Amino acid sequence: MKAQDVLPDGKDQGIFHGVAVRKGTVGAFLANARVCVDPAAPPEAVAAARRDIQHAMPALQALGLFDILQVRDPALRDWMQALPGN
Structure with a gap:
């Protein structure tokens, strides 16, 4: 599968498991996670x-990101697991 198979060119968001997910959500999460683990x-x-990670969590969960990948940093992972709805 290619990126355009998930969200075609010219489309900025899709609905995944009933949640609107903007293109770039996973990339933004990765950038924010890097900030969180930077001493x-x-x-x-x-x-x-x-704040941005918490706001994006419903979309990231709808994509199933954490069903496949685990956050390696224990402090960030614990904080994310403690968020409401997790």
């Missing part, structure tokens, strides 16, 4: 990244 990241950047 040099300023606390306000980590807080913003965590």
Whole structure:
């Protein structure tokens, strides 16, 4: 399967298990996760990244991302598992 098979060119979002998921959601999650695990990241950047991750969790779960992949950083993984709805 190719990316365009999931979301064709010109389409910015799709519905997965009843949840609207924007193109770029997984990429944004990865960027935010990198901030969260960066020991040099300023606390306000980590807080913003965590807010963005929390907001994206329904979409990431609808995609089944965490059914296949596990967050390697224990602190980030524990924080995510403690979010409401997990």
